Amino acid sequence: MHISKIQIGDHYVLVNTDDLSVHSWIHDQFKVIPREQWDGNTPDLYMNIRKGYGVPLEDYHVDISQQDGVLIYARDDFMIRSLPDYRQVELQVHDDLALKHALMTIYSAFIVHSGWGLLIHSSCVVNGNKAYLFAGPSGAGKSTVAMLSRPREVLSDEATLIKIEPDRVVAYDSPFRSDSTTNYEKESRPLAAIHLLEQSPQIERSRISQAETVFRLMDKIFYWAHDPAETRKVLGMCRTLTLQVAAYNLKFQKNDLFWERIS
Amino acid sequence: MWKCAEHMEAVEMEGEWVVLDSEKYLITKLNEVGGWIYSRIQAGDTLETLVQAMCGEYGISEEQAKNDILVFADQLVQCGLIENVA
Numbered sequence: 001m002h003i004s005k006i007q008i009g010d011h012y013v014l015v016n017t018d019d020l021s022v023h024s025w026i027h028d029q030f031k032v033i034p035r036e037q038w039d040g041n042t043p044d045l046y047m048n049i050r051k052g053y054g055v056p057l058e059d060y061h062v063d064i065s066q067q068d069g070v071l072i073y074a075r076d077d078f079m080i081r082s083l084p085d086y087r088q089v090e091l092q093v094h095d096d097l098a099l100k101h102a103l104m105t106i107y108s109a110f111i112v113h114s115g116w117g118l119l120i121h122s123s124c125v126v127n128g129n130k131a132y133l134f135a136g137p138s139g140a141g142k143s144t145v146a147m148l149s150r151p152r153e154v155l156s157d158e159a160t161l162i163k164i165e166p167d168r169v170v171a172y173d174s175p176f177r178s179d180s181t182t183n184y185e186k187e188s189r190p191l192a193a194i195h196l197l198e199q200s201p202q203i204e205r206s207r208i209s210q211a212e213t214v215f216r217l218m219d220k221i222f223y224w225a226h227d228p229a230e231t232r233k234v235l236g237m238c239r240t241l242t243l244q245v246a247a248y249n250l251k252f253q254k255n256d257l258f259w260e261r262i263s
Numbered sequence: 264m265w266k267c268a269e270h271m272e273a274v275e276m277e278g279e280w281v282v283l284d285s286e287k288y289l290i291t292k293l294n295e296v297g298g299w300i301y302s303r304i305q306a307g308d309t310l311e312t313l314v315q316a317m318c319g320e321y322g323i324s325e326e327q328a329k330n331d332i333l334v335f336a337d338q339l340v341q342c343g344l345i346e347n348v349a
Contacts, residue, residue: 211279215292218283228270228285235283235290239274 005038006030007184008107009116009161009172014043019051025096030175031184045110046088049099053079053092062105064226073109073224078102086110104159104176108222112233117163118241119222124160124171124191126153127263131171131189133160134250135220136197141252143179145197148256153186159222162191164237169244191245193262200251205261213247214238265336265345267305275302282344291342296321300335304345 002023004015008030017023026032026049033041054077063074073080077098081090086109093099108119122135123146134145146157156174163170173186196208196216208216217238225231252258267273270286280298282291293301299320303313310332317328339345 209279210276211281211292214274214276214281215290218288218290225285225288231283231285231288232272235272235274235281235285239276239281242276 005033005035005041005043007033007041008175009111009163011044011107011110011116012041013045013047013107015047015049017049019049021096022049022051022093022099025099029100044087045107047091047106048089049091049093051093051095051099053077054094054098056094057097057101062224064224071226073102073105075101078105080106082106082109086113100176104222105224109224109230112223112230112237115233115237117161118234118237119174119176120160120162120217121158121220121222122160123157124155124174125149126155126186126189127259129189130192131155132193132195132262133162133171133191134195134197135217140197141199141254142197144254145252145258146180148254149259154180154182155186155189162241163188164241166240167244169241191241194241194245194247195250195262196247198249198251199254201253202251203253203258203261204249204251205258206249208247208249210239210242210247213242217242217247264309264348265304265340266307266348267301268343268346271344273298273301273305284343287343289343291344297335300332301339301344304336304339 002017004026006013015026057077059076065072071082077094079092080102089106091102093102111117122133123142124131124133134142136142143157146154155171157180158178159174159176161172161174169191170188171191172188173182173184223234270284271282272285273280273282278295280293313332314325314328318325
């Protein structure tokens, strides 16, 4: 049995697996807490992970059901069994992609349930010690913006992890990445603005209303609806986020000149 | 007479409204007037009280108010945000 303690956002996750490839993948992808520093970091989540489940991904649809007090998230390539507090979880996965998506699914459900924050389908870049989020539909340029923004720090290129409090919104160094990697030495930063992207021959930045922002962000949150009470928490946090952070439509060319409009 | 459908969560921001069907995860944005009508239906207004309130709020005739409310309420019913009740 291989046991690791990893950190995601403010949370410690104790991961158990009997599969060496899973153990190695976890160590490659996440901030691993050395054993000598385990004392005092009580795990927020306990996960058991096994490989050998299902078939390669064919359909992103996740079926969610409840059996004998256990929540079950099932996809072609993974099955998650979780207690309703999302703190004790069993993952069965087909491959590394399934493992990544299963971890995103359950961690996102956990932070919604606990009211900590949201995982948003977006990239996030640091400029002047503040974080700037870039969201949009598939192909809109989220990871392109992150790439064009270098050497600025990239907090995320696929899924931005944000903590939402009544008087503060902070973006964290996200482990859920597609094209970039992180050494987990990046500080979390206050979120200064949200941008909804559109590639264009022009560069144009225009403010959008709070209601429009909530409306357009809700389908960009990594969240699989199954319980109206949890879904209401998503709306509530989206609202709290939008009340504190200004949002803009951003038309951008494939270069970094858009930063002149932002800063 | 109408009532809000079950599992609806509505929030008002800067005069506009966002209504979430928390069971189906469907979201609808309403402009200021639409949100105002929705919030009155949510509060239990009948057509008659809503017409009177709209005339007072927006300075339009009763006929105009009634017509606008019925057209808009029909759209809300079709979107599943409210239901007709006897």
